[in-house]
Amino acid sequence: MENILGFVALLAGASACAGVLAGMLGVGGGIVLVPVLHFIFDHAGVSPDIAMHMAVGTSLTTIVPTSIVSARSHHGRGAVDFPLLKSFAPFIIMGVAVGSFLADSLRGQVLSLIFGTVALLVAIRLAVVRQETVAANRDGAVLKAISGFLIGCVSALMGIGGGTFSVAVLSKLGYGIHRAVGTSAAIGLLIALPGSIGFMITGWSVEGLPPYSVGYVNFLAVLCVIPATMLATPLGVRIAHRMADEKLRITFALILGAMAIRMLVTSF
Template sequence: MDWSLILILLAMGAGGGFAAGLLGIGGGMVLVPFITMIFTARHFPPEVVVHMAIATSLATIMFTSLSSVRAHHAHGAVLWPIVRLLAPGIVLGSWIGPWLGKQLDTTTLALVFALFVAFSATQMLIGGKPAAARELPGAPGMFAAGGAIGVVSGVVGAGGGFISVPFMSWCNVRIHNAVATSAALGFPIALSGTLSNIWFGWHQAGLPPYSLGYIYVPALAVIAAASVLLAPLGARAAHRMPVQQLKRVFALILYALAGYMLWKAFH
């Protein structure tokens, strides 16, 4: 890689890491569109460019989530009982997600990414106040919710915060706790999804050198290094921001990135 590309990837990693800490989104929603742009500009095979962007983004979350969750845990904001209930379904769903993504062509995958992100941004921005009596479901419901979060996260290469944060907020979990808990959920999502992307991409023809399945290792290394450094700063900022401002930031970022991927789906 040339130095200009390394600097771009470092900047992306810094932005993704800060967003991961701030919003509990694992950075994937921020990174996938930008990685897609870079891989397209470097003439990666068009039929796998979005698949590789999603897989590489998901792999970075293994590192970002650990850095982010340490900062949130220091504030006592991570609700570990929720993590334990959601994690089994998440691990299963995150393995299935990349397999589903492999069945989709680049155009369809980009469209799916855009629609899911726009939907969750809308839910976060205008979702009504949850009923006072609404609570998190029991263990079977949490397993099912974790499975759904894992599948979608594996398909679109994100840490699951764009589903888990609104889900927990809808069940009357405070937004700051929801963000922190989502950051903790990012690791099992990323680990299972990364192994799945390696497995299902292992025999894919036409991948560029230094690929591990669908993961482009040089980009992963540079982005992860920067994101790990910035995630704690984002986490600290999250605990200083009011709830409505945090939701607004979350939604607006997701709308912008959904717009790019929608454009990518038809060009």
Template sequence: MLESTVWLFGMCLMLGSIVGVMAGLLGIGGGLLVVPALLWLLPKANVSSDIVMQIALATSLASIVLTSGSSAFNHFKLGNVDFYLIKGLVPGVVLGGISGSFIAELIPSEYLPKIFSVIVLMLAVQMFISIKVKSTRQMPGLLGCSISGGIIGTVSSLAGIGGGSLTVPYLSMHGVEMRKAIGSASLCGTMIAISGMIGFVFHGLSVEHLPEFSVGYVYLPALIGIVSTSMLTTRVGAFLAFKLPTRTLKKVFALFLVLVGSKMFFG
């Protein structure tokens, strides 16, 4: 048991280094990488298949709290966080994050990847279009932003992600400059992850036969391994996002969405 836990910790150290760069570069919390990776790693560390999906989602959200928070801080120092945009989205994403953790207890987990993958692929198409067509659509009012934030928060919590893969295209679609969209999405992702993580911890407290070193559904060896390296490498991604031109960032983000969406749909 101890050997498998140490092995998992080492694998999560490597995973975290990749997640940090992606978080800083694309404004994502890394859940699109963490959840599939944990679904493969956790059973090898003797985690029961009955609860592996919940543990993967909860641990992913917990890691995003720190990874996205670190990414947001680095983007804030570079002037890429727009608090006016965040003010409209935060109430919705927080409520959505909490709602998603409750809904996850009701919906069969095998349906979630299919639903989310379709959304991701649609967003990828929109992002490719926006590379050539400049959006003139204005951001909606407070109510519209709150509703949009609620949808983003709910879907993100259900999928164990910070919401950058939804928030960045949404902001870009409304004419927000790509660097501002990535930096602002990092902070929104932190809010989503906090609310979603609290919900999963709450539900996990009443579950028996959780693996040792768990807090609710959050598995600490995996969490510590991921954040130990991801918090260090977010600054590398943020620096790349600051240097790369907007068109290049959009291409990278769109290709990333296509790869992840296709993998989730067919896998």
């Protein structure tokens, strides 16, 4: 019972932080949850071969309701660009499908290394590159196709909602940070829903799964995480809309960099 209570308490605290970040930064919270879930599964005796897969799949499942709450909150403030979202959607979904099935063939340490490396690179870019001037033409059809596919694929491999990348891409296209954050919250749903289904399918017959798991998704963890993230997400949205663009961008970079370094250490 002590272990179960500790498991629930740790997840609840981490989930509340993840929910605030989900609303504040337009991410699904996975950037916080994946390292925490990996730590918990690893110390609960789950095989190192699948602990990271469990963390990624479970994280994607928890992002589904969180991204809905975050997107609705941002939409209420006029920060979700639906025509832009529609143009990205097909490429993102294709990327998620590829990433979900590719993850099954990779070792857990490789997934950890991918998570840490990519997240650190994005954090460095956000910290040193100022937001570009708004472009007169934001169509960028080829850029949207390529970046949408990559956002979906890499986000599925990392177990995140895609805000880590989509905010940077939308800024590159000339969108202001608040609109980029709001739209990326909606992109999170396009990644999390098919991604979580993919991880359930690929892990369906894997041996050594912890109790209450369907494939690489542990529903005991999901039930602990979702209430806390959903309650905390609107607070993050309010914080984001009270912050100046530059301050929000630097905050995003610092938090992302810290999580990236943590996962790189874990992978070695």
